[in-house]
Amino acid sequence: MSEPPGPAATILHVDMDAFFVSVELLRRPELRGRPVVVGGAGARGVVAAASYEARAFGVHSAMPSARARRLCPHATFLPGDHAHYAEVSARVMGVFRSYTPLVEPISLDEAFLDVGGARRLFGPPPAIAAAIRDEIRAGEGLTCSVGIAPVKFLAKLASEAAKPTASPTGPVAGPGVVEVAPGGELDFLHPLPVQALWGVGPATLARLERLGVRTVGDLAALPFDTLTGALGSASGAHLHALARAVDPRPVEPDRAPRSISHEETYPRDLRARDDLGAELVRLGDAVGARLREAGLAGRTVTLKLRFGDFTTITRSSTEATPVDSGRRLARIAQRLLDGVDVAPGVRLLGVAVSQFGADAGEQLSLDALLDPRDDDGHRWDDAEDAIDAVRARFGPASLAPARLAGTGGVRVVRRGQQQWGPAGPEPRRGASETGPSDAL
Numbered sequence: 558m559s560e561p562p563g564p565a566a567t568i569l570h571v572d573m574d575a576f577f578v579s580v581e582l583l584r585r586p587e588l589r590g591r592p593v594v595v596g597g598a599g600a601r602g603v604v605a606a607a608s609y610e611a612r613a614f615g616v617h618s619a620m621p622s623a624r625a626r627r628l629c630p631h632a633t634f635l636p637g638d639h640a641h642y643a644e645v646s647a648r649v650m651g652v653f654r655s656y657t658p659l660v661e662p663i664s665l666d667e668a669f670l671d672v673g674g675a676r677r678l679f680g681p682p683p684a685i686a687a688a689i690r691d692e693i694r695a696g697e698g699l700t701c702s703v704g705i706a707p708v709k710f711l712a713k714l715a716s717e718a719a720k721p722t723a724s725p726t727g728p729v730a731g732p733g734v735v736e737v738a739p740g741g742e743l744d745f746l747h748p749l750p751v752q753a754l755w756g757v758g759p760a761t762l763a764r765l766e767r768l769g770v771r772t773v774g775d776l777a778a779l780p781f782d783t784l785t786g787a788l789g790s791a792s793g794a795h796l797h798a799l800a801r802a803v804d805p806r807p808v809e810p811d812r813a814p815r816s817i818s819h820e821e822t823y824p825r826d827l828r829a830r831d832d833l834g835a836e837l838v839r840l841g842d843a844v845g846a847r848l849r850e851a852g853l854a855g856r857t858v859t860l861k862l863r864f865g866d867f868t869t870i871t872r873s874s875t876e877a878t879p880v881d882s883g884r885r886l887a888r889i890a891q892r893l894l895d896g897v898d899v900a901p902g903v904r905l906l907g908v909a910v911s912q913f914g915a916d917a918g919e920q921l922s923l924d925a926l927l928d929p930r931d932d933d934g935h936r937w938d939d940a941e942d943a944i945d946a947v948r949a950r951f952g953p954a955s956l957a958p959a960r961l962a963g964t965g966g967v968r969v970v971r972r973g974q975q976q977w978g979p980a981g982p983e984p985r986r987g988a989s990e991t992g993p994s995d996a997l
Contacts, residue, residue, distance in 0.1 A: 566738055567673035567682055568808065570704040570712035571653065571689060574721060574728070576666035577606035579699050580645050581635050590727055592616070592632035594625055601822050601904075605637050612723035642666075645697060652692050656685055661808045667716075669709055671808040686734045706737040708804035710755055711746065742802035747774030754799045756792060764788060776800045813913070817853065818861075819843045820907025826865045827903045830894075837890045838883075840908040845883025845941065848910060854879035855910035858886060860893040863905035872897065879914055882941060886910065 573579070577595040582588055592611035596604040602622040614629040622634070646665040653660045656679055659671035672685050679685045686703035693699055704715025719735040721728035737745045751770050752762050764787050770776050776784070777800035785793030798804070819840045827833055848854060856876050863869040872893040880886055890908050 565673065566705050566707045566736060567671055567676070568706055568709055568712045569670040569672055569682060569686055569689075570706075570709070570716040571668055571670065571686075572702050572704075572713075572716045572720070573649065573666040573693075574700045574702060575606055575608055576646075576699070577637060577642055578608045580642055581638075582608075583698055585635075588633055592629050594622070594629070594632050594634045595637050596625075596634070597622055598634055598636055599824055601824060607632075609721060609723040609728035610725060613725045645699075648697065649693060649699070649701075652689060652696065656689060659808045659810050661810055661812060669712065669808045683734055683736055690733060700733075702731065703734045704737070705734065707739055707742065708802060709806050709808070710799060710804045711737050711742060711802060714746070714749065714753060743774075743777075746800070746802055747772060747777060749773050751776050754796060756795055756799070761788060761792065761796075773800050814851070814853075815913075816855070816859075816909050816911035817844055817847050817851065818859075818907055818909030819847075820861060820905060820909075822863075822905045823903070826901075827906070828899060830899065833894060833899060833903060833906065834891055836906050837894065837908065838887045840906065841885075841887030841890055842883035844908050844910055845881055845886050846944075848881040849941065853910075853913050854881035855913045856880065857910065857912040858889045858893070859907075859909040859911065860890045860897075861905070861907035861909065862894075862897060862899075862903050865902045865904050867904070868901075869905075870897070875912065880910060884941070 578593050581593065581595055590610065591608070592614065593608040594604055594611050594616060595606045596602055596618075600623055604616060604618050604620045604622055604625050606618055607616040607625070611625075611629050611632050614632075616625045616629050616632070625632070626634070642665050646662075649666075650660060650662055650668060653668055653670055657670050657672050657675045659674070661669040663669065672679070672682050675685060676682070679688065682705045686705060690701055690703060693701055700721075702716050702719035702721075704712040704717070704719055706712040706715050715735040715737050719732050721731045723729075749772060751757055751765055751773055754773060754776075757765070765776065768779065768783070768787060770779065776796060779797075781793070781797055784797050787793065788796065821836065821840070827836070856879050857873055858876065858880060859871055859873040861869065861871050874889055874893060876889065880889070886908060
């Protein structure tokens with residue numbers, strides 16, 4: 558099953574171990590050795606991370622918090638602190654970049670590194686992986702697992718094999734570093750269950766099982782035409798390549814986002830159009846600020862709604878000129894919402910912008926200049942620039958659209974504050990600040 562040696566194994570996938578929980582335990586050392594869950598505490602919250610003690614009871618990330626409580630009622634549940642995790646993550650990513658500039662963050666707690674150019678200075682990839690683990694442990698008090706392979710997806714699978722395993726008494730140490738050496742790719746890959754491959758979800762798995770496929774090796778043995786006939790040309794070709802350890806993607810340190818969005822899950826379904834309109838102002842304001850911060854503008858605006866029965870729909874509009882204005886985003890999203898029946902109740906609402914151009918600038922439009930709602934069009938652009946400057950100095954709640962202001966303060970979006978679902982009852986309009994999830 559082995560193949561002749563191919564490209565050198567210089568791709569690292571570094572994955573922090575139970576990152577959010579581990580960061581919290583640094584602040585709450587009295588909880589060490591106990592089951593701990595971080596995430597949304599409300600009825601509609603989800604688990605962001607679970608300690609290995611909690612994982613032994615079946616708790617895992619993305620699980621509804623209510624189910625996690627049933628599985629492990631004696632666990633300590635902590636609300637997520639996205640801002641703090643981002644600070645720690647920035648320091649961890651700094652450690653990665655001290656070994657190579659080719660770092661591609663995937664999330665706050667994982668990244669791909671290409672250390673091909675760092676071997677002369679720091680040694681072979683396993684030595685680099687060990688040094689990174691030692692430095693993070695010494696500097697942050699955190700542990701991580703590292704996979705090494707010639708291609709990205711194998712490096713990620715290797716990091717999973719390097720991880721600790723769960724037990725009621727705590728983590729059982731794993732290897733910490735697992736290397737898939739050139740020539741050994743298929744020996745490592747083919748015994749794995751087929752769902753280990755990117756792109757094999759429940760529906761695809763069911764189709765593959767009907768073909769008798771259980772392992773990646775079973776998949777690799779299928780004729781190409783059989784696979785594409787069962788899954789479609791794109792998905793079939795993708796999995797055919799992965800099953801043969803083919804992944805040509807490089808590590809991309811400056812990968813541009815394909816979209817910028819915010820979405821929020823509400824503790825109670827929203828039905829009043831006035832409430833939904835206020836939420837669109839909040840979400841549009843937040844997305845516009847992030848677009849301007851990134852120097853981006855996009856032509857496609859997408860509204861996402863999830864109803865109480867979990868039915869999810871999207872509505873999109875592609876504009877003639879790129880958008881980075883929160884005010885304009887809210888108006889476009891409102892126009893899209895006007896065509897939707899919201900009587901069943903909206904559980905989740907989101908606004909996204911995509912189709913970014915090389916030039917983020919907006920072309921001067923006669924229609925915009927003549928639109929009285931825009932106060933002569935580009936005057937509002939200057940106003941939003943001033944708003945950005947005030948917020949940069951005094952904080953995100955220092956200045957906001959009047960519709961978001963109330964006796965209890967200003968309800969603006971804070972990045973990541975509601976990353977894992979609502980924490981409690983839906984606030985009254987004008988109540989204290991709360992924030993939505995943050996997605997890219």
